[in-house]
Amino acid sequence: MRRVALIALLLVLGAAGCGGSEVVAPTAGTVEGTLPSTGGSTGDGDASDGKSLFASQGCNGCHTYTPAGSKASVxxxxxxxxxHAEAANQxxxxxxxxxxxxxxxAYIAPGFPENVMPAYASLADQQVxxxxxxxTNP
Ligand code: HEC
Structure with missing residues (x-):
C-alpha cells in the first residue's frame, strides 16, 4: 500500500521533471486513507491510565468493578x-x-441486553x- 503510493509519487515526479536533468529526491509518501485498526489491541496497556478512562468514559455507570470502586449493575x-471470558470462548x-x-x-454476555453498551470504537488503540x-491486571 505504502510502496504503491511511493511508486505512484515517483512516477508523477518523474513525469513532471519532463526530461530535465534535475534530480528529484523522493520525499516520504503520504498515507492515503486511514490505516486499519488492529482491532482487539492487547499488551502495552497502562492500568492506571485505564483506571482514569474507566471513570471518564462512564464505564463505572454500568459496571461493578471493585478496583474502580464502582457498583453499577446495568x-x-x-x-x-x-x-465470563472463559465461558464465552472468544x-x-x-x-x-x-x-x-x-x-x-460481537458477543452478548448471557443474561444481558443487546444494544445497551455503547461501542467505544473511537477510542485510540492505546486507550483500549x-x-x-x-x-485484566489492575
Ligand atoms: C450504558 C451501560 C454501559 C456502559 C456505559 C458500558 N457498558 Fe460494558 N456492558 C454493558 C452491558 C449491558 C454489557 C453486556 C452485553 C454485551 O455483552 O454487550 C456489557 C459488557 C461489557 C463487557 C463484557 C463483560 C463480560 O463479563 O462478559 C466488558 C469487558 C465491558 N462491558 C466493558 C466496558 C467498558 C471498559 C466500558 C467503558 C469504556 C463499558 N463497558 C461501558 C453496559 C455498559
Missing part, C-alpha cells in the same frame, strides 16, 4: 470478567475484553489497551 460484574481474556469494548455487539490492562 452490565456484567467485571470482577468476574476472566470467568479468544484470550485480553482479546475478549478489547472486542467487548470496541464492538460490544489501557482499559484492557486495568480490567
Amino acid at each position: 452490565g456484567p460484574n467485571l470482577d468476574e470478567l476472566a470467568k 479468544g484470550s481474556v485480553e482479546e475478549y475484553t478489547a472486542v467487548s469494548i470496541e464492538n460490544p455487539g 489497551a489501557d482499559l484492557v490492562a486495568f480490567l
Whole structure:
C-alpha cells in the first residue's frame, strides 16, 4: 500500500521533471486513507491510565468493578470478567475484553441486553489497551 503510493509519487515526479536533468529526491509518501485498526489491541496497556478512562468514559455507570470502586449493575460484574471470558470462548481474556469494548455487539454476555453498551470504537488503540490492562491486571 505504502510502496504503491511511493511508486505512484515517483512516477508523477518523474513525469513532471519532463526530461530535465534535475534530480528529484523522493520525499516520504503520504498515507492515503486511514490505516486499519488492529482491532482487539492487547499488551502495552497502562492500568492506571485505564483506571482514569474507566471513570471518564462512564464505564463505572454500568459496571461493578471493585478496583474502580464502582457498583453499577446495568452490565456484567467485571470482577468476574476472566470467568465470563472463559465461558464465552472468544479468544484470550485480553482479546475478549478489547472486542467487548470496541464492538460490544460481537458477543452478548448471557443474561444481558443487546444494544445497551455503547461501542467505544473511537477510542485510540492505546486507550483500549489501557482499559484492557486495568480490567485484566489492575
Ligand atoms: C450504558 C451501560 C454501559 C456502559 C456505559 C458500558 N457498558 Fe460494558 N456492558 C454493558 C452491558 C449491558 C454489557 C453486556 C452485553 C454485551 O455483552 O454487550 C456489557 C459488557 C461489557 C463487557 C463484557 C463483560 C463480560 O463479563 O462478559 C466488558 C469487558 C465491558 N462491558 C466493558 C466496558 C467498558 C471498559 C466500558 C467503558 C469504556 C463499558 N463497558 C461501558 C453496559 C455498559
